[in-house]
Amino acid sequence: MIKKILNNFQVGVLAVSSFITSIVVLLIIIFLFKEGSGVFSKSLLEDGYVLVVNSRNTVNSIAPKDIKNIFDQKIISWKELGGADSAIQLFSIDDISEYYSEEQIGSDLEYMDTCINNYIVNHPSVLAYFPKKNIAKKFNGKEIKVGTMGLYEFVKGREWLPTARPVVQMGILPLILGTLMVSLGAILLALPFGLVTAIYMAEIAHPVWRRIMKPVIELLAGIPSVVFGFFGLIVIVPMVQKVCHIDVGETALAGSIVLGIMALPTIISIAEDAIRNVPNNMREASLALGATQWQTIRSVVIPYAKSGIWAGIILGVGRAVGETMAVLMVTGNASNMPTTFLQPVRTIPATIAAELGETSAGGLHYSALFALGCVLFLMTMVLNVYVQVALKKKSK
Amino acid sequence: MADTKRIKQSIYFWIFRAMSMMVVFILVAILYFIVSRGIGVINWDFLTKSPEEGMVKGGIFPAIVGTLVLIAGSLIFAFPVGVFSAIYLNEYMKKGKVKSFLQLMTNNLAGVPSVVFGLFGMALFVNKLKFGDSIIAGSLTLGLLVLPVIIRTTEEALKAVDDNYRLASYAMGASKLYTIKKVILPIALPDIITGLILSIGRVSGETAPILFTVAAYFLPKLPHSIFDQVMALPYHLYVLATSGTNIEKARPVAFGTALVLVMIVLFTNIIANVVRAYYNKKYKK
Numbered sequence: 005m006i007k008k009i010l011n012n013f014q015v016g017v018l019a020v021s022s023f024i025t026s027i028v029v030l031l032i033i034i035f036l037f038k039e040g041s042g043v044f045s046k047s048l049l050e051d052g053y054v055l056v057v058n059s060r061n062t063v064n065s066i067a068p069k070d071i072k073n074i075f076d077q078k079i080i081s082w083k084e085l086g087g088a089d090s091a092i093q094l095f096s097i098d099d100i101s102e103y104y105s106e107e108q109i110g111s112d113l114e115y116m117d118t119c120i121n122n123y124i125v126n127h128p129s130v131l132a133y134f135p136k137k138n139i140a141k142k143f144n145g146k147e148i149k150v151g152t153m154g155l156y157e158f159v160k161g162r163e164w165l166p167t168a169r170p171v172v173q174m175g176i177l178p179l180i181l182g183t184l185m186v187s188l189g190a191i192l193l194a195l196p197f198g199l200v201t202a203i204y205m206a207e208i209a210h211p212v213w214r215r216i217m218k219p220v221i222e223l224l225a226g227i228p229s230v231v232f233g234f235f236g237l238i239v240i241v242p243m244v245q246k247v248c249h250i251d252v253g254e255t256a257l258a259g260s261i262v263l264g265i266m267a268l269p270t271i272i273s274i275a276e277d278a279i280r281n282v283p284n285n286m287r288e289a290s291l292a293l294g295a296t297q298w299q300t301i302r303s304v305v306i307p308y309a310k311s312g313i314w315a316g317i318i319l320g321v322g323r324a325v326g327e328t329m330a331v332l333m334v335t336g337n338a339s340n341m342p343t344t345f346l347q348p349v350r351t352i353p354a355t356i357a358a359e360l361g362e363t364s365a366g367g368l369h370y371s372a373l374f375a376l377g378c379v380l381f382l383m384t385m386v387l388n389v390y391v392q393v394a395l396k397k398k399s400k
Numbered sequence: 401m402a403d404t405k406r407i408k409q410s411i412y413f414w415i416f417r418a419m420s421m422m423v424v425f426i427l428v429a430i431l432y433f434i435v436s437r438g439i440g441v442i443n444w445d446f447l448t449k450s451p452e453e454g455m456v457k458g459g460i461f462p463a464i465v466g467t468l469v470l471i472a473g474s475l476i477f478a479f480p481v482g483v484f485s486a487i488y489l490n491e492y493m494k495k496g497k498v499k500s501f502l503q504l505m506t507n508n509l510a511g512v513p514s515v516v517f518g519l520f521g522m523a524l525f526v527n528k529l530k531f532g533d534s535i536i537a538g539s540l541t542l543g544l545l546v547l548p549v550i551i552r553t554t555e556e557a558l559k560a561v562d563d564n565y566r567l568a569s570y571a572m573g574a575s576k577l578y579t580i581k582k583v584i585l586p587i588a589l590p591d592i593i594t595g596l597i598l599s600i601g602r603v604s605g606e607t608a609p610i611l612f613t614v615a616a617y618f619l620p621k622l623p624h625s626i627f628d629q630v631m632a633l634p635y636h637l638y639v640l641a642t643s644g645t646n647i648e649k650a651r652p653v654a655f656g657t658a659l660v661l662v663m664i665v666l667f668t669n670i671i672a673n674v675v676r677a678y679y680n681k682k683y684k685k
Binding site for chain 1: 405406408409412413415416417419420422423424426427428430431433434480481482484485486487488489492493501502504505506507508509510511512513514515516517518519520522523524527528544547548551575577598601602604605606607608611612634635637638641642654658661662665666668669673
């Protein structure tokens with residue numbers, strides 16, 4: 005009786021354990037999306053600041069992108085925002101001394117609020133930007149509503165300036181492209197070498213060679229990414245700089261090379277295991293039919309081991325897309341739109357790792373980085389699920 | 401006809417040989433680079449002293465201790481859970497929707513980038529559960545990260561056990577649990593341990609998950625409880641390589657740190673191979 009209960013208890017523990025990964029994935033989704041969704045509901049205006057216009061101005065709200073264009077002098081008339089046909093007059097609290105004397109503002113800035121208010125009242129086409137705490141008690145201006153960011157702007161935005169003033173720019177397109185570019189380059193470099201080495205080790209190499217290669221590759225699969233990053237920083241980056249005759253070696257190409265080297269052991273070990281798991285009688289049957297070893301490898305062994313080889317490739321791709329530290333150390337991290345491989349780029353994981361430390365929990369920037377995490381998570385998830393579904397169809 | 405077949409084969413084989421040698425050369429070159437530049441830095445003081453003079457002198461003792469603590473902390477949690485999970489998936493669950501869903505989820509977790517684990521660990525353990533930046537938050541984050549690795553390798557190991565062993569054991573009247581404990585696990589053990597070794601390597605080198613959950617830039621003191629922060633080797637290397645006060649002067653220490661990380665991976669691999677060889681002798685013959 006006691007034995008049976010104990011038995012059931014043990015099996016119960018096993019059963020519960022088997023659900024943990026699913027629970028963790030679920031929790032990751034919940035936390036990532038909960039924190040990340042904040043980016044679409046929080047104001048993009050710098051915390052504690054307001055945008056104010058004259059009370060007779062007909063414009064009530066301005067899109068975040070337009071605000072940036074106004075401060076960049078790309079939009080200069082209220083007409084472009086649906087208001088009156090008059091030039092926008094920018095006013096920032098830093099400029100206050102140009103309009104009012106020190107006496108008017110007061111030695112302790114005690115009349116600052118009134119001065120700002122007066123200025124707004126006297127200038128019908130003003131757009132004023134100042135701290136919320138400087139709103140006067142008898143305030144006659146009108147606060148402009150700054151729209152929140154939409155999903156479309158987030159994904160399609162071409163500028164990532166999360167600490168810009170007065171409004172932040174959080175377009176992640178350059179980051180997505182940077183990530184794809186670096187990973188694609190890495191896989192293109194690693195794939196031919198990885199597969200060939202796996203096949204060579206499993207089928208062609210003398211057992212002695214294999215016994216030497218296997219531990220070396222296993223060992224390198226375990227080398228931390230930060231060590232690869234360090235190696236890349238000291239060797240690959242200067243090399244790229246020299247060979248390509250560019251001023252800065254920290255480029256997408258350097259990232260791709262380092263990531264490609266990192267993906268090699270993953271691809272090789274897994275593909276090699278898959279090939280070695282092909283039953284020997286398959287090979288023997290093929291050889292007995294008069295096929296050469298090469299024909300056997302190509303037409304019997306590789307097709308049989310296909311699913312395992314795929315697993316290796318996908319793990320390699322996943323490692324490349326999500327790789328953080330090595331990329332952070334060698335790609336230069338410029339958040340502009342990438343056009344060539346000889347340019348510094350910034351990937352999604354590198355952005356998260358570099359910026360999360362500077363943010364305050366719950367703020368807009370914090371939320372944006374979690375939203376980036378969501379994007380990264382979805383990218384790898386889609387990759388994963390697609391491959392697994394494809395594998396299942398094949399095996400049927 | 402037969403000749404062209406042979407010639408074709410030898411051409412292909414030579415290409416394969418050349419590319420493989422290139423791969424091995426690159427990988428060995430990286431190892432040689434780290435070892436040759438780091439070996440001169442490592443001595444007893446380097447391993448047992450705290451960093452000094454803005455981290456350009458002294459040793460890396462606190463970082464070594466921190467990394468060992470994180471390895472232990474994460475595997476205490478992840479190893480049993482992972483092995484249990486794999487046993488249930490492979491030995492108890494029948495083929496079907498639930499099983500393929502659970503396997504899909506495990507594979508998905510394995511594909512989650514390490515920096516996302518960092519975000520998750522920060523949101524759940526550091527902020528939500530209010531552990532703060534601490535050993536426990538970092539260990540749990542790292543533990544979740546290696547969980548799929550352990551599950552997968554254990555599952556593979558169990559799958560590789562010939563079904564005849566199971567049938568023979570049942571035929572002798574042994575229960576399922578008894579069969580697993582006494583027959584299947586011992587046979588699968590070498591491969592399970594290989595998985596464990598892989599995870600030690602992974603845990604010791606991961607940086608992104610600990611950036612926001614436990615790692616400290618500089619701590620002269622060793623941790624006293626699981627709610628303390630620690631320094632860790634990979635983060636230390638990152639700091640030395642990119643953001644120290646004097647990057648050029650910190651280079652030797654950085655090479656030493658990189659070599660220590662590589663040594664951890666090297667030693668765990670050697671131990672793993674010894675264990676594997678020993679068990680293979682004992683059970684497979």
